[in-house]
Amino acid sequence: xxxxxxxxxxxxxxxxxxxxxxxxxxxxxxxxxxxxxxxxxxxxxxxxxxxxxxxxxxxxxxxxxxxxxxxxxxxxxxxxxxxxxxxxxxxxxxxxxxxxxxxxxxxxxxxxxxxxxxxxxxxxxxxxxxxxxxxxxxxxxxxxxxxxxxxxxxxxxxxxxxxxxxxxxxxxxxxxxxxxxxxxxxxxxxxxxxxxxxxxxxxxxxxxxxxxxxxxxxxxxxxxxxxxxxxxxxxxxxxxxxxxxxxxxxxxxxxxxxxxxxxxxxxxxxxxxxxxxxxxxxxxxxxxxxxxxxxxxxxxxxxxxxxxxxxxxxxxxxxxxxxxxxxxxxxxxxxxxxxxxxxxxxxxxxxxxxxxxxxxxxxxxxxxxxxxxxxxxxxxxxxxxxxxxxxxxxxxxxxxxxxxxxxxxxxxxxxxxxxxxxxxxxxxxxxxxxxxxxxxxxxxxxxxxxxxxxxxxxxxxxxxxxxxxxx
Numbered sequence: 001x002x003x004x005x006x007x008x009x010x011x012x013x014x015x016x017x018x019x020x021x022x023x024x025x026x027x028x029x030x031x032x033x034x035x036x037x038x039x040x041x042x043x044x045x046x047x048x049x050x051x052x053x054x055x056x057x058x059x060x061x062x063x064x065x066x067x068x069x070x071x072x073x074x075x076x077x078x079x080x081x082x083x084x085x086x087x088x089x090x091x092x093x094x095x096x097x098x099x100x101x102x103x104x105x106x107x108x109x110x111x112x113x114x115x116x117x118x119x120x121x122x123x124x125x126x127x128x129x130x131x132x133x134x135x136x137x138x139x140x141x142x143x144x145x146x147x148x149x150x151x152x153x154x155x156x157x158x159x160x161x162x163x164x165x166x167x168x169x170x171x172x173x174x175x176x177x178x179x180x181x182x183x184x185x186x187x188x189x190x191x192x193x194x195x196x197x198x199x200x201x202x203x204x205x206x207x208x209x210x211x212x213x214x215x216x217x218x219x220x221x222x223x224x225x226x227x228x229x230x231x232x233x234x235x236x237x238x239x240x241x242x243x244x245x246x247x248x249x250x251x252x253x254x255x256x257x258x259x260x261x262x263x264x265x266x267x268x269x270x271x272x273x274x275x276x277x278x279x280x281x282x283x284x285x286x287x288x289x290x291x292x293x294x295x296x297x298x299x300x301x302x303x304x305x306x307x308x309x310x311x312x313x314x315x316x317x318x319x320x321x322x323x324x325x326x327x328x329x330x331x332x333x334x335x336x337x338x339x340x341x342x343x344x345x346x347x348x349x350x351x352x353x354x355x356x357x358x359x360x361x362x363x364x365x366x367x368x369x370x371x372x373x374x375x376x377x378x379x380x381x382x383x384x385x386x387x388x389x390x391x392x393x394x395x396x397x398x399x400x401x402x403x404x405x406x407x408x409x410x411x412x413x414x415x416x417x418x419x420x421x422x423x424x425x426x427x428x429x430x431x432x433x434x435x436x437x438x439x440x441x442x443x444x445x446x447x448x449x450x451x452x453x454x455x456x457x458x459x460x461x462x463x464x465x466x467x468x469x470x471x
Contacts, residue, residue, distance in 0.1 A: 080224060082150065085186040085258075089318045089329035092270035093147045095228050097195065097254060098123055100276050102142035102234075105284035105293055107300035108277070109255060109265045111311030113322060115383025115437060116411035118299055119263050119315075120194070120253040121307065123277075124284075125236045127250055127292045132236040138216045141233040144252070146225045147193055147268065150183040154221040159214040162468065163198065165244070173467040174244045175202045177213035179232075180257065181225070183268075189259050191317075193266065196253040200244050201237035205462045239291060243462045247454075249293035256317055264317035265308030267326045274327055278305040288348060288453035295454040298412040302342035302382060302438070310338065340382045340412075344442035347378040347414065353448035359440035366429040366441075374446035376418050379403075383437035384410035391428040392421060400430075414453070419446060 083091075106123040110116070125132070125142065135141050155161075159177045176199075180192035203212035217232040219225060236250055256264035269277075281300035284290060288297065303309050308316075308326035316323060318330035324338020344357030355371050379388055384406030392399045404415045421427065433439055444450070 080149065080151075082182060082185050082190065085184040085191050085256075085264075085317055088148075088184065088268040092273075093227065093268050094270050094273065095145055095147055096269060096273045096277070097145050097147050097193075098142055098234070098252065100280060103280060104286045104290060105249075105297060105300070106251075106277060106281040107296070108281065108303060108306050109308040109311070109315070109326075110299050110411075111265070111308055111315050113312055114310035114411070115406075116299075116409055120196070120255040121266055122249075122251045122253050122296070122299075124249045124251045124293045124297075125234060126286060126290070127236060127239045127242065129236070133238060135236075138218075138233040138235075141216070141235055143230045144195060144197075144232045144234060146181055146227050146229045146231055148181070148183040148227050150181045150193075150225065152179060152219045152221060152223045152225060152231070153182055153192060154179045154217065154219075158217065159211060168245070170464045172244050172461075172464045173202070174198065174200050174248070175213075177216065179217060179219070181231070186258055186317075191256055191258045191264070193268070194253070194255050194257050195231070197232075197234050198248075198253060199235045199237050199250050200242045200248050200461075201235065201250075202243050202463070202467065204468075205243060205466060206237065206241040239457065239459045241462070242459075243467065245294070245461060246457050247294040247296065249296055251293075251296075263315065265311055265315055265326050267307040267317060267328075267330075269307065271327065274307055275305055277307075278303075289451045289456050291457050293454065294457070297454055298414070301380070301412040301414075302340040302346075304336070304338060304340065306338075309340075340438050342380050342382065342412075342438070342440045344378075344440050347380055347440060347442050348450050348453065349378065349442060349444040349448050353444045355443045355445060357440075357442040359438070360431075361436040361438045362433050364431045364433070364439075366431070368426060368428060369443075370426045371443055372425055374419050375443045376416065376446055376448065376450065378414065378416050378442045378444070378450070380412065380414045380440045381406040381410075381433070381437065382412055382439070383435070384408045384413075385432070385434065386437065386439060387432040388439075388441075389430045389432075390421070391430060392424045393426070394424075416450060416452065 103123040104126045107121060109121045110118040132141060158179055161176045162173055163176050164173050165171060176196050178196040180194050182190050182192050184191040203210055213235065216235055219231045225231065234252060254266050256266050258264060286292060304325055306325040306327050311323050311326055313320035313322050316326065316330055321330060323330065323333050325336045326333050327336065339361065344354060344359055345351050355375055356369060358366055385408045386406040387402060388404040389400050389402045403417065406413050431439055
């Protein structure tokens with residue numbers, strides 16, 4: 001009988017010997033995380049509609065309760081092992097980092113094999129939306145969500161990071177705020193989803209305190225968050241508050257970063273989300289005449305559904321292959337058509353006003369074009385080099401005139417000219433497009449309304465010359 005009681009005592013001791021649930025997350029100086037076990041199921045399932053679907057800020061008591069839940073959740077969590085980056089090749093996230101109803105345009109990651117690379121993707125916000133113009137507190141602005149389970153990493157300059165464009169003429173600056181979410185590992189290094197909010201507003205110039213953006217981040221460094229949790233809010237300034245130049249837009253830049261410095265395409269979202277994103281970057285909700293985005297709109301014109309376009313193997317998060325389009329797992333994507341297409345009726349003139357149009361790829365000659373009334377012409381090229389020459393028959397000879405040119409390294413460009421041929425209504429066009437980036441041309445009635453996208457702002461930005469000195 002004594003052995004029976006001894007046996008019971010041993011079982012009780014084993015049951016009581018669990019890990020301390022309040023142990024801290026270990027974060028090294030290189031931002032890597034020492035993590036071993038997933039949070040227990042009870043704590044993992046702690047969620048509220050406020051944390052995951054948005055917050056009703058008219059109820060202060062509810063806000064306090066949600067904050068209390070998040071704090072207790074963080075304290076009671078055991079350590080969570082980040083998955084391998086390769087898991088996201090097939091286990092895609094169904095939570096985009098913003099709500100599509102809150103954005104008006106965007107562009108995917110434009111890779112190093114494109115005419116003009118840009119090493120992040122972006123979403124843009126309307127500076128004239130009454131929701132933001134009437135906002136009184138951070139939670140009235142667009143919420144920003146966790147795209148996956150992971151740990152928050154907030155740099156020391158998170159709420160006042162000066163972004164300089166010192167090589168511009170004249171030079172100018174703006175301020176960004178942001179953080180990263182550690183969601184995976186790859187070859188022993190942490191992979192982070194980058195959130196960089198760039199409102200194009202410098203607080204001091206708009207009569208706000210320098211730490212104005214601090215309250216727009218509601219998470220803490222090292223905090224564990226679940227997919228769908230609200231991490232912060234995007235401040236959207238009025239047009240009068242904006243700084244910089246007419247070329248920029250209020251936006252969030254996003255990408256994947258493998259510490260210490262490798263940048264990957266943020267191809268972690270499922271097909272439904274990517275197609276929604278592609279639809280909004282091809283068809284901005286305020287139209288191309290919107291005052292809210294500048295010339296950075298052109299990075300998305302005509303691109304296929306993708307989170308990354310014309311990328312190199314070093315930008316591919318799932319393998320070492322160069323790809324024209326990255327939408328799926330990096331393997332299925334090899335069979336996708338990566339051609340960019342801008343149709344003539346999408347250049348900025350109504351269909352009924354178009355007299356002649358054509359589009360294509362590669363070197364092309366358009367013969368015997370005959371337009372019997374005054375016209376204007378629009379020509380778009382996806383990337384350089386592209387040259388366009390008009391050929392006109394005069395006195396038994398041919399006069400050739402170069403009209404448009406995109407230099408090597410130029411991204412999408414839209415050109416416009418009025419009738420410059422006088423009474424010559426029959427001509428040919430020679431298009432030089434050796435790298436087959438693609439082009440589109442439309443002749444329209446001379447009096448047709450045409451507004452150049454990105455040129456509609458009528459408010460001068462605040463700087464330069466009043467921007468802060470170079471840091």
